Amino acid sequence: MISHVRVRYAETDQMGVVYYANYLVWMEVGRVEYCKSVGFSYEEMERADGIFLAVAEARCRYLYPARFDQDVTIETTLSDAHARMVSFAYEIRSDGRKLATGETKHVFVGRDLKPVRLPKKYLAHFGINGGAPLPR
Amino acid sequence: MISHVRVRYAETDQMGVVYYANYLVWMEVGRVEYCKSVGFSYEEMERADGIFLAVAEARCRYLYPARFDQDVTIETTLSDAHARMVSFAYEIRSDGRKLATGETKHVFVGRDLKPVRLPKKYLAHFGINGGAPLPR
Amino acid sequence: MISHVRVRYAETDQMGVVYYANYLVWMEVGRVEYCKSVGFSYEEMERADGIFLAVAEARCRYLYPARFDQDVTIETTLSDAHARMVSFAYEIRSDGRKLATGETKHVFVGRDLKPVRLPKKYLAHFGINGGAPLPR
Amino acid sequence: MISHVRVRYAETDQMGVVYYANYLVWMEVGRVEYCKSVGFSYEEMERADGIFLAVAEARCRYLYPARFDQDVTIETTLSDAHARMVSFAYEIRSDGRKLATGETKHVFVGRDLKPVRLPKKYLAHFGINGGAPLPR
Numbered sequence: 001m002i003s004h005v006r007v008r009y010a011e012t013d014q015m016g017v018v019y020y021a022n023y024l025v026w027m028e029v030g031r032v033e034y035c036k037s038v039g040f041s042y043e044e045m046e047r048a049d050g051i052f053l054a055v056a057e058a059r060c061r062y063l064y065p066a067r068f069d070q071d072v073t074i075e076t077t078l079s080d081a082h083a084r085m086v087s088f089a090y091e092i093r094s095d096g097r098k099l100a101t102g103e104t105k106h107v108f109v110g111r112d113l114k115p116v117r118l119p120k121k122y123l124a125h126f127g128i129n130g131g132a133p134l135p136r
Numbered sequence: 137m138i139s140h141v142r143v144r145y146a147e148t149d150q151m152g153v154v155y156y157a158n159y160l161v162w163m164e165v166g167r168v169e170y171c172k173s174v175g176f177s178y179e180e181m182e183r184a185d186g187i188f189l190a191v192a193e194a195r196c197r198y199l200y201p202a203r204f205d206q207d208v209t210i211e212t213t214l215s216d217a218h219a220r221m222v223s224f225a226y227e228i229r230s231d232g233r234k235l236a237t238g239e240t241k242h243v244f245v246g247r248d249l250k251p252v253r254l255p256k257k258y259l260a261h262f263g264i265n266g267g268a269p270l271p272r
Numbered sequence: 273m274i275s276h277v278r279v280r281y282a283e284t285d286q287m288g289v290v291y292y293a294n295y296l297v298w299m300e301v302g303r304v305e306y307c308k309s310v311g312f313s314y315e316e317m318e319r320a321d322g323i324f325l326a327v328a329e330a331r332c333r334y335l336y337p338a339r340f341d342q343d344v345t346i347e348t349t350l351s352d353a354h355a356r357m358v359s360f361a362y363e364i365r366s367d368g369r370k371l372a373t374g375e376t377k378h379v380f381v382g383r384d385l386k387p388v389r390l391p392k393k394y395l396a397h398f399g400i401n402g403g404a405p406l407p408r
Numbered sequence: 409m410i411s412h413v414r415v416r417y418a419e420t421d422q423m424g425v426v427y428y429a430n431y432l433v434w435m436e437v438g439r440v441e442y443c444k445s446v447g448f449s450y451e452e453m454e455r456a457d458g459i460f461l462a463v464a465e466a467r468c469r470y471l472y473p474a475r476f477d478q479d480v481t482i483e484t485t486l487s488d489a490h491a492r493m494v495s496f497a498y499e500i501r502s503d504g505r506k507l508a509t510g511e512t513k514h515v516f517v518g519r520d521l522k523p524v525r526l527p528k529k530y531l532a533h534f535g536i537n538g539g540a541p542l543p544r
Contacts, residue, residue: 009304010155010297014148014204014454017521020463021146021432025282028429032281032341043341046422055428059467065521068150069304069315113425113473145440146433150318153385156327157296161418164293168417168477179477182286191292195331201385205440205451249289249337282427286420286476293418340422 001034003074007066017065023100024058027090030074031104034088038078038125049119053106056085060102070094081126083117084108137173139166139210143202153201159236160194163226166212167240170224174214174261185255189242192221196238206230217262219253220244273309275302275346279338289337295372296330299362302346303376306360310397321391325378328357332374342366353398355389356380409445411438411482415474425473431508432466435498438484439512442496446533457527461514464493468510478502489534491525492516 005026013019031053035042045051066072072094080087085107092100110116118128141162149155167189171178181187202208208230216223221243228236246252254264277298285291303325307314317323338344344366352359357379364372382388390400413434421427439461443450453459474480480502488495493515500508518524526536 006301008297009149009300010157012150013145014150014152015460015462015521016150019146020466021429021436024429024432025280028281029278041341052423054423054473055470057467057469058428059465061465062463065462069313113423142437144433145436151324151326151385156330157293157300160293160296161416164417165414177477188287190287190337191334193331193333194292195329197329198327201326205449249287281421282429284422285417286422286424288422291418 001030001037001076003030003033003076005029005072005074007068007070007072009068012068015065017067020060020062023060023062023066023092023102024104026072026074026092027058027060027076027088027102027104030076030090031088034076034078035125040122040125045122050111051116051119051122052109052111052113053086054109054113055104056107057105058102059104060100062100064097064099066092066094066099072099078126079103080105081128083123083128084115086126137166137170137212139169139212141165141208141210143204143206143208145204148204151201153203156196156198159196159198159202159228159238160240162208162210162228163194163196163212163224163238163240166210166226167224170212170214171261176258176261181258186247187252187255187258188245188247188249189222190245190249191240192243193241194238195240196236198236200233200235202228202230202235208235214262215239216241217264219259219264220251222262273302273306273348275305275348277301277344277346279340279342279344281340284340287337289339292332292334295332295334295338295364295374296376298344298346298364299330299332299348299360299374299376302348302362303360306348306350307397312394312397317394322383323388323391323394324381324383324385325358326381326385327376328379329377330374331376332372334372336369336371338364338366338371344371350398351375352377353400355395355400356387358398409438409442409484411441411484413437413480413482415476415478415480417476420476423473425475428468428470431468431470431474431500431510432512434480434482434500435466435468435484435496435510435512438482438498439496442484442486443533448530448533453530458519459524459527459530460517460519460521461494462517462521463512464515465513466510467512468508470508472505472507474500474502474507480507486534487511488513489536491531491536492523494534 075091090102215225226238362374498510
């Protein structure tokens with residue numbers, strides 16, 4: 001799944017490049033669109049089922065700076081999934097150049113932020129209990 | 137009520153100064169501390185009573201740029217208050233220089249974001265029904 | 273000029289709606305795209321000519337909350353322009369509903385953040401010295 | 409070196425807790441204060457010497473959510489340093505509970521963002537060429 005963001009002025013810092021924390025925001029954009037691409041809405045899972053994806057770990061390697069007004073692509077892939085957690089990998093590019101790579105690991109939690117098992121109806125979306133994760 | 141923030145690198149942009157939207161974040165810091173200074177906790181009002189301060193209007197005039205690592209002060213005053221809304225005014229300074237002035241206007245809302253009247257126990261904190269606003 | 277943003281999770285706050293300062297970021301998205309639509313690149317004006325648009329004033333009226341994952345449109349219009357300043361107006365909508373209206377006023381500054389006159393080659397883009405602002 | 413931040417409303421998201429990217433902003437607050445604590449100003453190194461700390465890698469493990477208005481401490485330690493790079497480790501706590509741990513790795517770069525060796529006058533601050541890093 002490939003997502004696009006246009007670098008906002010707000011995302012730059014006085015070094016003249018994108019501030020490092022904003023790459024994690026772009027990863028969020030990527031995984032929300034990934035969820036849609038496999039057929040379910042993260043927004044609806046939260047609202048209708050009270051299931052949230054709490055971040056357990058995030059990592060980013062910065063290879064080349066992103067600059068204001070660039071068109072940036074985020075390629076999101078599912079790297080691991082169980083009934084209790086899911087991991088995503090990201091490759092962030094612009095103008096044919098790799099800017100950054102990242103990973104996030106999430107646990108499914110309820111409204112009280114306590115861990116829960118992902119309800120059955122969502123399992124297939126993540127390729128769980130149904131063989132290999134869906135290729136994207 | 138005077139609040140302090142230290143300018144974060146994250147708050148700057150490629151112009152080398154603080155990005156304009158961040159002044160509204162500082163105003164939030166100012167009014168949260170203002171609420172504490174008049175004897176009540178905004179956090180508790182939300183959690184215990186389900187009363188939120190929804191922003192109806194915000195305005196900022198930028199006079200002089202703020203820069204990374206500066207110590208910035210926000211002077212917050214209550215400019216108007218009724219049982220249904222409250223307005224704050226802000227003066228943002230650093231090194232004896234006025235950087236910006238601003239105002240925000242808020243309506244009290246419940247968890248459903250529908251307007252409500254402020255419960256009686258909070259009225260006095262805003263100087264409502266009890267004469268002039270408390271001097272700060 | 274109509275711009276689109278998809279509401280990011282990062283842009284929400286614990287009230288469950290978009291945090292008020294983020295509307296100013298969307299206004300920036302709107303005016304950068306407005307500049308492109310009238311034929312010049314804000315990014316290039318900064319880099320090649322050292323001309324920046326410093327914000328002098330910003331204002332936003334919040335009518336209805338924006339929520340995660342909504343498709344939001346920002347309609348940007350030029351409301352005033354001289355050789356030394358420019359003003360934009362914004363109308364922010366989603367699902368056919370007006371969420372907010374705003375205005376920003378900017379002065380042209382050089383790399384030292386001192387006010388400058390806009391170079392002649394840019395005047396026409398803002399409809400200055402050439403009659404009425406371009407209708408958008 | 410222990411730094412303090414008060415959780416801002418702007419930093420929360422609709423899950424009711426601090427959005428994950430904001431922990432990286434807090435790490436920045438921690439390392440800027442760390443630099444001051446060992447006797448030099450990051451702001452001055454940038455301005456006077458044109459040396460920047462470009463982030464090469466960032467990682468965060470999230471153990472327990474941070475909430476609005478909490479007083480959060482960031483303990484920053486120098487974990488590695490050479491003439492070309494420096495690494496920091498962070499422990500983020502509130503109310504006696506560990507919220508998160510993180511690491512960042514940085515390379516020294518010039519104004520053109522090309523890697524440089526740290527000038528001699530700064531080496532001692534990072535405990536380079538002078539034995540073990542300064543205990544903090």
